[in-house]
Amino acid sequence: MITKERKRPLKIQKLEALLRRLPSHHPKYEMIKEALAKSIAGFRGEQSLDYYLSFLPSNEFLILHDIRFPYDENSYFQLDTLILSTRFLVILEVKNIAGTLYFDQAFQQLIRILDGKEEGFLDPLLQIKRQHMQLETWLAQRKNLPLPPIESFIVISHPSTIIKSSPNHKEAFEKVIRPPMIPLTIEHLKRFHTKEILPMKPLKRLATLIQKQHTPSNPDLLHQFQIDKSELLRGVICPTCMRRPLVRKRGSWYCPYCESSSKDAHVSSLQDYFLLIGPTISNQQLRDFLQISSATIAKKLLVSLDLKQSGVTKGRTYELETLLNHK
Structure with missing residues (x-):
C-alpha cells in the first residue's frame, strides 16, 4: 500500500x-x-x-x-x-x-x-x-x-x-x-x-x-544560481503563445501578439512569484510583478483568489501557497 x-x-x-x-x-x-x-x-x-x-x-x-x-x-x-x-x-x-x-x-x-x-x-x-x-x-x-x-x-x-x-x-x-x-x-x-x-x-x-x-526540499534558486530578482521578466505570460506582457482589458487579459484572451492568466504569474521570490505578496508587489498600474485592479485580483491575509491597509500581505493547487 x-x-x-x-x-x-x-x-x-x-x-x-x-x-x-x-x-x-x-x-x-x-x-x-x-x-x-x-x-x-x-x-x-x-x-x-x-x-x-x-x-x-x-x-x-x-x-x-x-x-x-x-x-x-x-x-x-x-x-x-x-x-x-x-x-x-x-x-x-x-x-x-x-x-x-x-x-x-x-x-x-x-x-x-x-x-x-x-x-x-x-x-x-x-x-x-x-x-x-x-x-x-x-x-x-x-x-x-x-x-x-x-x-x-x-x-x-x-x-x-x-x-x-x-x-x-x-x-x-x-x-x-x-x-x-x-x-x-x-x-x-x-x-x-x-x-x-x-x-x-x-x-x-x-x-x-x-x-x-517529512520536510520537502525548498531550494532558493535565485540564491543558488546567483540571480537577482530584478533580472526576472515581469508581466503576465500568455497561456496560448507564452509571450508577454498581456494587457488588462475589461476584466480579462488580452494578448497583443496572438490576440487571445484569458480571465485567469495572472494566476500562473503569481505562482511564478511564489516559486521564485516569496510566499507572500503585497498590492504594490503584485502591481510591479504583473506590470499593472491600478491598485484597485490589483486588490480585486487578490481578493478574487480568496487568499489568506495578514496586516492592514498598506502593510497587508497575501499568502500565495494555495495557488500551487490552482487548476
Missing part, C-alpha cells in the same frame, strides 16, 4: 518558473535548462519503479516515496523510496543514468561512458551505506520501536544503460538491480527475513511518523 505518493518535485516547478522568467540570452539560462533536464530525468526514473512496486502485496508492505526528514539538528537525509514490512525495511535509491556504468571497487567510484566521454561520479554504493546508517540511527532514537533489519539497493532505471563492475565486486552484484528485479528481490528478502519484528499496527504508526517529519 502506498502511504506517501510520489509527487512532482518542487525543484522542477521552480526551475520551470525560472526559465519562464529569464531572457533566453541570460548567461545562466543554459545552465538552468540543463539542471531542469537532469531533474526531470531523475523524477521519470523514480516513476519507472511504480509499475513493479504495484506487484507487492498491499496488505504486507507500506511504500513511501520521496521522503526527507531530520537526521540531526543541522541536516536532513532523503530517500527516493522506502518500503516498510513487518520483517524488514528496504531503501531504494534510483539512478536514471544513460550510457555504460562501471562500478569501480578499487577507487569506490562510478564511471559513466557516454558518446565516447568518460565521467566520474561518487559511488552510489557509498550513498546507500550512508542512508542505511542514517535511517538506522533515526530509528534507534525512537526507543519504543524495535529495530528491524534494513536492506538497501541501487536501482538503475534507464532501460538502455549497460552495467559493469570490477571483477569480484560482490557488493555491486548484490546491491545494483533493475526495476523489473524489484518484486523478485523483495520475495527473496521475505524468504531470508522470516521473523516478524514490527507488527502491522506499530508499522503503520512508524509510516505516519515518517510522513509527519
Whole structure:
C-alpha cells in the first residue's frame, strides 16, 4: 500500500518558473535548462519503479516515496523510496543514468561512458551505506520501536544503460538491480527475513511518523544560481503563445501578439512569484510583478483568489501557497 505518493518535485516547478522568467540570452539560462533536464530525468526514473512496486502485496508492505526528514539538528537525509514490512525495511535509491556504468571497487567510484566521454561520479554504493546508517540511527532514537533489519539497493532505471563492475565486486552484484528485479528481490528478502519484528499496527504508526517529519526540499534558486530578482521578466505570460506582457482589458487579459484572451492568466504569474521570490505578496508587489498600474485592479485580483491575509491597509500581505493547487 502506498502511504506517501510520489509527487512532482518542487525543484522542477521552480526551475520551470525560472526559465519562464529569464531572457533566453541570460548567461545562466543554459545552465538552468540543463539542471531542469537532469531533474526531470531523475523524477521519470523514480516513476519507472511504480509499475513493479504495484506487484507487492498491499496488505504486507507500506511504500513511501520521496521522503526527507531530520537526521540531526543541522541536516536532513532523503530517500527516493522506502518500503516498510513487518520483517524488514528496504531503501531504494534510483539512478536514471544513460550510457555504460562501471562500478569501480578499487577507487569506490562510478564511471559513466557516454558518446565516447568518460565521467566520474561518487559511488552510489557509498550513498546507500550512508542512508542505511542514517535511517538506522533515526530509528534507534525512537526507543519504543524495535529495530528491524534494513536492506538497501541501487536501482538503475534507464532501460538502455549497460552495467559493469570490477571483477569480484560482490557488493555491486548484490546491491545494483533493475526495476523489473524489484518484486523478485523483495520475495527473496521475505524468504531470508522470516521473523516478524514490527507488527502491522506499530508499522503503520512508524509510516505516519515518517510522513509527519517529512520536510520537502525548498531550494532558493535565485540564491543558488546567483540571480537577482530584478533580472526576472515581469508581466503576465500568455497561456496560448507564452509571450508577454498581456494587457488588462475589461476584466480579462488580452494578448497583443496572438490576440487571445484569458480571465485567469495572472494566476500562473503569481505562482511564478511564489516559486521564485516569496510566499507572500503585497498590492504594490503584485502591481510591479504583473506590470499593472491600478491598485484597485490589483486588490480585486487578490481578493478574487480568496487568499489568506495578514496586516492592514498598506502593510497587508497575501499568502500565495494555495495557488500551487490552482487548476
